[in-house]
Amino acid sequence: MTIPSPPTAVHFDTALHLEPALHLDDVRKVYPMGDAEVVALASANLTVGSDEMVALVGPSGSGKTTLCSIAGGILSATAGRITVGGQDITGFSDKELTSFRQESVGFVFQAVNLVPFLTARENLIVVDELGRRTGAPARERADQLLEELGLADRAKNLPSQLSGGQRQRVAIGRALMNEPDLVLFDEPTSALDTELGEQVMELIRSEMKSRGTAAIVVTHDERITHFCDRSVHIIDGHLDA
Numbered sequence: 001m002t003i004p005s006p007p008t009a010v011h012f013d014t015a016l017h018l019e020p021a022l023h024l025d026d027v028r029k030v031y032p033m034g035d036a037e038v039v040a041l042a043s044a045n046l047t048v049g050s051d052e053m054v055a056l057v058g059p060s061g062s063g064k065t066t067l068c069s070i071a072g073g074i075l076s077a078t079a080g081r082i083t084v085g086g087q088d089i090t091g092f093s094d095k096e097l098t099s100f101r102q103e104s105v106g107f108v109f110q111a112v113n114l115v116p117f118l119t120a121r122e123n124l125i126v127v128d129e130l131g132r133r134t135g136a137p138a139r140e141r142a143d144q145l146l147e148e149l150g151l152a153d154r155a156k157n158l159p160s161q162l163s164g165g166q167r168q169r170v171a172i173g174r175a176l177m178n179e180p181d182l183v184l185f186d187e188p189t190s191a192l193d194t195e196l197g198e199q200v201m202e203l204i205r206s207e208m209k210s211r212g213t214a215a216i217v218v219t220h221d222e223r224i225t226h227f228c229d230r231s232v233h234i235i236d237g238h239l240d241a
């Protein structure tokens with residue numbers, strides 16, 4: 001009797017899906033400062049699962065923004081290896097990094113940097129105009145996201161005509177436009193009061209979990225960490241992971 005061979009194709013698909021969203025391997029970042037140097041990341045090792053939400057917690061100046069900037073291909077590392085969604089971006093050229101940023105990562109910063117003269121809807125569409133989708137598909141995607149984020153009736157408002165929480169929701173929508181592998185939130189709630197901050201975190205969590213998208217959420221605030229799957233602490237460029 002022959003035993004049927006295991007369904008290797010299925011296993012292969014599963015393995016692909018489980019590719020970590022982020023893998024930092026001995027990543028080091030040194031900023032030159034005149035004659036001296038600042039070691040912003042000492043030797044960072046971190047793996048974020050394909051649908052995992054990780055809180056990155058640490059004091060001011062500990063290297064959180066540096067880590068996010070390197071993971072998002074905004075900043076190059078001094079040493080080490082960076083893999084995002086299975087792509088090794090370590091040796092990417094500027095051009096390759098530009099398309100990587102457009103296609104594979106989303107950013108939400110503390111100071112919501114929406115384009116002031118574009119409406120909420122246009123702030124989402126502009127992402128896709130830079131990326132792969134244009135015209136009607138971009139508009140449909142923007143409208144679908146605005147609806148999900150509870151902003152359908154604010155689509156035509158300029159950022160100055162939105163509340164702080166609404167602006168942050170537009171920024172979240174913008175980060176999700178291109179269906180990224182990884183979304184980097186750098187203190188997304190620090191400009192909001194506690195209640196609004198918790199609402200925004202709940203929204204971030206449900207958006208990430210319903211899409212199976214990975215995220216790093218930078219915060220000083222331990223309360224915010226409860227919305228994440230686990231916390232990683234950073235002090236003086238050293239991660240505890």
Ligand SMILES: Nc1ncnc2c1ncn2[C@@H]1O[C@H](COP(=O)(O)OP(=O)(O)OP(=O)(O)O)[C@@H](O)[C@H]1O
Nearest residue numbers: 031032033038040059060061062063064065066067
């Ligand atoms: N462009 C730069 N040139 C020189 N040093 C820098 C530069 N950017 C950051 N640093 C230094 O690197 C260290 C880490 O900075 P980083 O911005 O990553 O900290 P952070 O944890 O995000 O802090 P915060 O919570 O205040 O935003 C700090 O000591 C900072 O002064």
Ligand SMILES: [Mg+2]
Nearest residue numbers: 064065066186
């Ligand atoms: Mg920072």
